Every structure is written in C-alpha cells, then in structure tokens.
Amino acid sequence: MKNELSNDKKSLIDVYFSADVETDGPIPGPYSMLSFALVFAGQFDGQEFHRPKNLTETFYCELKPISDHYESEALRVNKLDREMLMRKGEDPIKAMTSASRWVKKIANGNRPILVAYPLSFDWTWLYWYFVQFSSEGSPFNHSGCFDLKTAYAVKAGVPIAAAGRSNLENWLRSQLTHSHNALNDAKEQAEIFANLIEWEGRAVEFSKNPAR
Template sequence: MPEALAVSGRDRDRFGVEGAEPERAMREFTDWVREAAAGAQPVVCGCPASYDWTFLSWYLIRFTGSSPFGHPGCPDMETLDATKAGPPLRAVAKGTMSREPLCRRRHTHHALDDAVEQAELFANLMAWPSRRP
C-alpha cells in the first residue's frame, strides 16, 4: 500500500479527514457515470478488469444498492486481445498483448491518466480487426 500511495502522490491520512463518506462518493460517482453515458450502457473495462471491477462493484452495491454498469458490465481487455489475436487465454497479460492496439501513452500510475490510457486501449481493441479466421 505505501508503494501505491507513493506512486500516486496521495496522502491516505488526508483522505480520512477530507475525503467524502463512501455513500456520498459512490452516489456522486453513479450520477456522474449515468450523466457521462448519456443514455448508453456504460461499462468498466480493465487490464485486467478483475482488480478494479471487484473493488468498484462491491462499493457500488454496498453503498448505493446497485451499479450503473449492471452485470456483467466489465469487459477484460486481455481476454478481448486473446479472442482477437489467437493466443491461449492463459498466455495473455498486458506485457504480452498484441502491439497494434496498444495505447501509445506513457503509463504514469496517476488515476486519470490511467483511465484515459485504458479507455484508449479499449477503443483500439474494439476497432482492431480479429486475426482469427
């Protein structure tokens, strides 16, 4: 945990004093997602998706009673790469993904930068033609 906080530049103690209560934060997040989706079905995508999805889904259900992403609303980009590129699913990790759809942004570990990077990778993967026959 200290390493993650050091990379992000965040102060966990400060969050305890200044951060929003989970109920409020998750409600505001849900409202923001629904507004940003503008009537479309939002998804959480990740690489791998399981880390963010587990945390986010639990918090949303626990503190708001539902998720704007529904179930399942979490495509995994490593799995998507494997289905399009052809390697066995267990052989795929972010470091072994196909190079063509990868995002060209520098990975900073800053939450907003990471979100933009992941969104670009997801868009690239969705547009990338399958190599499978």
C-alpha cells in the first residue's frame, strides 16, 4: 500500500520539455518536419516548481523529408539544406522512437508535458510525427501540453492578441536570441517558461503595489 501511494504521488509530477520545430511548410503530412529539439525545462509537483540548473539535457535531430512538397519561404527562414537532408537526414521512424524513449527516460515515471510558445504549431507537428512514426507513440499522450502564450495572457491580464513573444516584459525574456535553430530556440523558450512560471503575475504585483 505504501508503494502504491508513492507511485500515485509520483505520477502527479509534471516534467516539462520545451519544444521547437523547423519545417518546410505549414502542416505535417503534405510537408515535412526538418528538425526538432526537446529541452528539459523543469518540473512541478503541485506546490513547487524546480527549474533546471542548466539546459544541458537536450534532444536534437535533423530529419529526412517525407514528401516532395515544400515552401521556399520556410527554407529561407530556417536556413536548413533540404537537399542535404534528403541524403543524410535521420529516418523519422528511428528519430521519433529515440525521442520518445529519451523523454520517458528524463521523466523517470512522471508525466511528460510539452511546452511551446505558441503551442499549436509545434504540438501539431510533434504529435503527428510521434503517432505516425514512433514505435512507442507519443510520450506526451494526446494532451500532455502547456501553452506559454495562454499562460502569459492570463498572468499579464491581456488578450491573446497581445500575448505574443514580442510583448514579453524584459525580465521574462531569455538571454538567448531567437535564431530559428530548433535547439537554440527550445533553450530560449525553456528560460522564458521558467521565468513565466515563477512570475506571480501582473494582478498580484498590482495588489502588492497599488499606487504604481
């Protein structure tokens, strides 16, 4: 009984993974995910959030395209060599299975949660690729995700339309710059995530300093 209680409590801990993808189009299937990164971004047990001491626990992969369709503008932004990836990119089955196993290893029996800003784009691609290619499916199941854009809108007391990354207060930003390299951007996002989680929010700040 004691072990069952311990396991129940363990399963309630969220383990966060900051995710970023670079693609050659807007949707998976007709287009391809060319690279992606996952970065361990902390954990929360319902009472305390623990940010990682560093951002060294990472998974990064560049993939072989799965179709002939692509948008030139997407390649211009991410600067990935699609022709080279056709020859040397990682097979999606191997890549997504390895990524799933890595996430589960880091989570260590706790619940993995994917974090992105905004969530909708990165989640769509990664969930589709995990389901389509990983022999173990999605380590995040069908709903283990956290949207930083919504979280900022709630804490800042602003509409979603005003909750873009460019509107973040300076103390919420990362020291890293957004570069459209999936690993670098996932690390940047992990820092933003931790800063945002630790921030009490604008309403709390106002109540503590009503004259401001």
